[in-house]
Amino acid sequence: MPDDKAIQAAQEMEKKLATEKAQSTAVQTDPKAETAEEKKASSDLKEGEDKSAAAMGNMSNINREFQEKSVLKQAESLNLPYVNIGKTPLNPDFLKLIDVETARKARIIPFFRTGKKVRVAVQDTNNSDTQASIKALQDKGYEVNINLASSSGIDDALNIYTQTQKYKKLEIVETVEQKSIKTYEKEIAGLKELTTKLDTVTAEEGLNLLDVGAIKTGASDVHYEPSEKSVTVRFRIDGVLHKVFEIKPDTYRRIANQLKYSSHMQLNVTTVPQDGRYDFKFNEQRIAVRVSSIPTPYTESFVCRYLPSEEIALSFEDLGFQSLALAKLQKVCSISHGMVLVTGPTGSGKTTTLYSILGKMNTPEAKIITLEDPVEYNLHGITQSQIDEKRDYDFAKGLRAILRQDPDIVMLGEIRDLETAQTASQAALTGHVVLSTLHTNSAIETIPRLVNMGLPPFMIGPSLNTIIAQRLVRKVCPKCTTMEPISDSAKKEFEAIMTTLKNVNSGDVVVVPEKVPTAHGCDECSQTGYKGRLVICEVLTINNALKDLILNKSSLVDMIGVARKEGMITMKEDGFIKVAQGLTTLEEVYRVTNVLD
Ligand SMILES: [Zn+2]
Numbered sequence: 001m002p003d004d005k006a007i008q009a010a011q012e013m014e015k016k017l018a019t020e021k022a023q024s025t026a027v028q029t030d031p032k033a034e035t036a037e038e039k040k041a042s043s044d045l046k047e048g049e050d051k052s053a054a055a056m057g058n059m060s061n062i063n064r065e066f067q068e069k070s071v072l073k074q075a076e077s078l079n080l081p082y083v084n085i086g087k088t089p090l091n092p093d094f095l096k097l098i099d100v101e102t103a104r105k106a107r108i109i110p111f112f113r114t115g116k117k118v119r120v121a122v123q124d125t126n127n128s129d130t131q132a133s134i135k136a137l138q139d140k141g142y143e144v145n146i147n148l149a150s151s152s153g154i155d156d157a158l159n160i161y162t163q164t165q166k167y168k169k170l171e172i173v174e175t176v177e178q179k180s181i182k183t184y185e186k187e188i189a190g191l192k193e194l195t196t197k198l199d200t201v202t203a204e205e206g207l208n209l210l211d212v213g214a215i216k217t218g219a220s221d222v223h224y225e226p227s228e229k230s231v232t233v234r235f236r237i238d239g240v241l242h243k244v245f246e247i248k249p250d251t252y253r254r255i256a257n258q259l260k261y262s263s264h265m266q267l268n269v270t271t272v273p274q275d276g277r278y279d280f281k282f283n284e285q286r287i288a289v290r291v292s293s294i295p296t297p298y299t300e301s302f303v304c305r306y307l308p309s310e311e312i313a314l315s316f317e318d319l320g321f322q323s324l325a326l327a328k329l330q331k332v333c334s335i336s337h338g339m340v341l342v343t344g345p346t347g348s349g350k351t352t353t354l355y356s357i358l359g360k361m362n363t364p365e366a367k368i369i370t371l372e373d374p375v376e377y378n379l380h381g382i383t384q385s386q387i388d389e390k391r392d393y394d395f396a397k398g399l400r401a402i403l404r405q406d407p408d409i410v411m412l413g414e415i416r417d418l419e420t421a422q423t424a425s426q427a428a429l430t431g432h433v434v435l436s437t438l439h440t441n442s443a444i445e446t447i448p449r450l451v452n453m454g455l456p457p458f459m460i461g462p463s464l465n466t467i468i469a470q471r472l473v474r475k476v477c478p479k480c481t482t483m484e485p486i487s488d489s490a491k492k493e494f495e496a497i498m499t500t501l502k503n504v505n506s507g508d509v510v511v512v513p514e515k516v517p518t519a520h521g522c523d524e525c526s527q528t529g530y531k532g533r534l535v536i537c538e539v540l541t542i543n544n545a546l547k548d549l550i551l552n553k554s555s556l557v558d559m560i561g562v563a564r565k566e567g568m569i570t571m572k573e574d575g576f577i578k579v580a581q582g583l584t585t586l587e588e589v590y591r592v593t594n595v596l597d
Contacts, residue, residue: 320534338465474530
């Protein structure tokens, strides 16, 4: 799997290089990205031989162009490929093939690799040092493809090399040690203090501080948003973005470079979006960080998603499923065929619910294959496959491939189009369990959505087993929450909902509360008033009565009537029940149920 990914990344890069060569436009090295400290480090190593792009004026740009053209001609006469190495994206992983001192001496840059094939840029094929390092690669079993490059180009690339080496040195402290966690804990006690701390520590330590800060506050994502004079850092905690602090552009540049280095992004590429990944250890837990960058007018903006990489097997109760909804979900785990759909907008916890169902279905007898975009958690005993639209491996194609692997249970990240919907319901009709997600506002709306996609009702009814619509509400902080008398308007709404619920046989005990939770904020909950999240949901079982209604293209109103008879309560009703139980606030329920996707 990692090999596949590497090859795929390499192939993408090859494509990129090819187009770049054809268009002769290239990604520029951003001279601003180099801080004073880095300049010093690189000039120390460069022994006074400073030809950095930043130092070059207009005249030298013209000279440079001339130089590149003449090297191109020279390459043609030698029957060698030419590479404009100064403008080629350099990947630290490829650079590692030759150590920096050797590269400097031999004027050679390894800039591309797939498996055992390496492409190197050299200044002079007759140089004995160059020949020696090519031979060293060949002795290691590499097939070496030699490309001619200009002397200035090699200098520019060596510059990047030096930066990479510098980060490599820092990288030695890759994991956050127990001892330093204690120190960090104090640092992060007031996250606001982090901003001054970041100015004084190394880039590596700075990133560690931010990682620990994210984990300790329970943030799922950290957003770095540069503007002209500062960079805003926001943490997404329990689904809501909080502005944590601002950092200075200089400090940010160092951290951004470290982030790119750690996540194996190309350091000298600043004008196109990149994706990467790294992981670190915290309290014996390995945490993966998925990093994505986009170019902005003020350097790059990053979003880091923190993913605990260990198996997640949350119980339905832990997620917030109760009474009849819980019973229905437990029943779903033992079905032998049929489609189970979880619906809701992005960030509504659909994947977690699917994973929990999968966790329950995961027995040694069952063959389970997933198709995800991307794989977020590693599940033991399950074959996980990642779609890649760029390589034409989409949900529809992937699903057909998966079905040839004789699975019992298939999990599909999302149903986006008719082709996928058709293949999925076909699979459900032919004896497979198919789990997937869909973007709809409510459980019942899933049916017209599938119809509108073009799936015929005679396939929808028989293939559908259960639809779960859900949202996530934040749980109130147990330390600082108080119970306050309910307002008159809220009480009225409560009473109306409770009256409805009395007529629905959902198994929920319903009483209008005198007092409801009110969020405040304390150290325990990072001043948000909330800690953790739970599901509010509606679970619709497609019984025979509903199947008939679907076949007969009956109205939604009729379908809702049948669903109600069968005990379905709505997400909003479930939310009100959870407010009455003191788990969340009315504000939270309104927030998530009023948003239409
Ligand atoms: Zn609190």
